[in-house]
Amino acid sequence: LAANPARAVRFVAEAVPHLDEIPVVSWLPGARPLSGLARRLAGVGGVPALPALxxxxxPFSGPVSQHRRFAYVSLPLEEVKAVRKAFGVTVNDVVMAVCAGALRGWLAGHGGVPDGPLVAGVPFSLREAGVQEPGNQVTIMIAPLATHVADPVERLHEVRGAMRLIKDRSALAPARWLREFSASMPAALMGLAARSAFALVGETAPPINVIISNVPGPQLPLYVCGNLLLTHYPVSVITDVSGGVNITAFSYNGSLDIGVVTDRTMVPDAWELAAHLRAALDDLLNAESSLPH
Structure with missing residues (x-):
């Protein structure tokens, strides 16, 4: 508690150059010019500008209920890598494009696909090479998700461009302000403030449609008391701010194991969305097979 004021000061100093990354705050008048000025004063140049999102x-925007649905699917990592190689992208790009295709397929049958891209929250690690400190060091970057693009290959390249932008920006100006903000707030106060703020933002202008996370895992079999771990399906969280869908992928022993968590009232059939993940990868594989080899 004694260190909180000092941490709060560090948070303000580090957060100002990143105002254009903070959901809701980035939309306030003057936020983007101020963050650009702060970066120049700090000697951080050449940081790619983020588009307004x-x-x-x-159907899955807004405050979530207390009830959840969970579904899962496994996709062969070999197929994901085949798409990666054919189109010169990364495995993460393919995962994001598959999720975009799945969400597009689901939305097409549930009220229609929005004219513009969805906004995805994408967790990124802040841990530097060689750092052995315990605990998570993660922030969430905001990126457009090209659900509005009908062609699967064009959608993949749109996703690749968005992922490259936020990675380049993060590499040049790592967003450690979020960790300082969390450390500056007493735990009890932070919990109350977060619940109140999330509920308010979820009711008015949710800044994110979906959380999508891709976690690289071990590519060898693991055992628990001599029993082979067959699959590893992640179960993650949804919030009022992030919307009623979370898609988290974990690669393990040649498989991409994906867990889909939804709000039961918004997306009552999580298995339908999980099935669209398989279909979206098939669309990319069919496009890959039509390329000249």
């Missing part, structure tokens, strides 16, 4: 309304 208003999150469109979807």
């Amino acid at each position: 208003p999150a469109p309304r979807t």
Whole structure:
């Protein structure tokens, strides 16, 4: 508690150059010019500008209920890598494009696909090479998700461009302000403030439509008391701010194991969305097979 004021000062100093990355705050008048000025004063040049990303309304936007649905699917990592190699992208690009295709397929049958991209929250690690400190060091970057693009290959390249932008920006100006902000707030106060703020933002202008995370895992079999671990399906969280869908992928022993968590009232059939993940990868594989070899 004694260190909180000092941490709060560090948070303010480190957060100002990143105002254009903070959902809701980035939309306030003057936020983007101020963050650009702060970066120049700090000697951080050449940071790619982030586009304005208003999150469109979807059936899974807004405050979530207390109830969840969970579904899962495994995709062969070999197929994901085949798409990666054919189109010169990364495995993460393919995962994001598959998720974009799945969400597009689901939205097409549930009220229609928005004209613009969805806005995805994408967790990124802040841990530097060689750092052995315990605990997570993660922030969430905001990126457009090209659900509005019908062609699967064009969608993949749109996703690749968005992922490259936020990675380049993060590499040049790592967003450690979020960790300082969390450390500056007493735990009890932070919990109350977060619940109140999330509920308010979820009701008015949710900044994110969906959380999508891709976690690289071990590519060898693991055992628990001599029993082979067959699959590893992640179960993650949804919030009022991030919307009623979370898709988290974990690669393990040649498989991409994906867990889909939804709000039961918004997306009652999580298995339908999980099935669209398989279909979206098939679309990319069919496009890959039509390329000249």
